Amino acid sequence: MAESKMPHYGGQALIEGVLMRGRHYVVAAMRKPDGSIVNQHEKLTGIYTSQLARLPFFRGLVILWDSMALGMKYITLSANLQTEEEEKIEGATLIFTLIVSISLAVGLFFILPTVIAELINRLFALDSFTMNIAEGILRLLMLIGYIWLVGKSADIARVFAYHGAEHKTINAFEDGIDMTVEKVMKYPLAHPRCGTSFLLTLVVLSILIFSLLGPMPLGIRVISRIMLIPFLSMISYEVIRWMGNHLENPFVRFITTRNLLLQRLTTREPDEKMVEVALTSFKLLIELEQT
Secondary structure, eight states: OOGGGOTTOEEEEETTEEEEEOSSEEEEEEEOTTSOEEEEEEEOOGGGGSGGGGSTTHHHHHHHHHHHHHHHHHHHHHHHHHHTOOOOOOHHHHHHHHHHHHHHHHIIIIIHHHHHHHHHHHHHOOOHHHHHHHHHHHHHHHHHHHHHHHTTSHHHHHHHHHHHHHHHHHHHHHTTOOOOHHHHTTSOSOOTTOHHHHHHHHHHHHHHHHHTSOOOOHHHHHHHHHHTHHHHHHHHHHHHHHHHTOTTSHHHHHHHHHHHHHHHHHOOOOOHHHHHHHHHHHHHHHHHHTO
């Protein structure tokens, strides 16, 4: 992809808003209760501009931190905007919130499936390979079930619609069209480099890697799952990145199609006002990146 098309962008849905991230800037556009759109932007510094962020595999950890730290910050900002509060989440508060959020995610999607698989093993005396596969399938089903369940909330459904608006905007941009609301609305909801695809890839890789581990006590198995999360994150990011650059390959298209299916759970068809917000965020990002 040409440099002018900024291959290292990213996006995230907010509460009544969309976050867009480029090489040097992050921009959030949010619609206030009175119908107006406000923008927030900042220049990326520190770890985002370090050599680590450009190294294969390690850059996956930077992106993961990016999606959690910046995402949490701007989701809170967008939520406060709807109630006209001025509360900020930064510094020690941000770190504590991230630790709690990560702990809950690790507990739900890594520790709990391991414990359930151990209980199943005690009932049916499975060999270690079969038990690891059962654990992985449980992890995958719990991820899909969780996404499906939270998507039933009307508020989360709107966030998923803004997620769809973000994807449509990026798809239109990559197609090189004159980006207007009417034209962007015609583009698909799915995008191969979506964070949903990253999560699915991480879970599938965990099934493959954990299945190679031999028998071990429950405590050691739980610790091994936690310790391998950074490694899985690094590999998953590189896999998603590689597949995004080789979509013409039939095998890659086959795998990507399965990833895109999961995005049906995390996206909804946006209305024109949502796409307008996504376009506002993305166009400002383009302007800032070109200065």
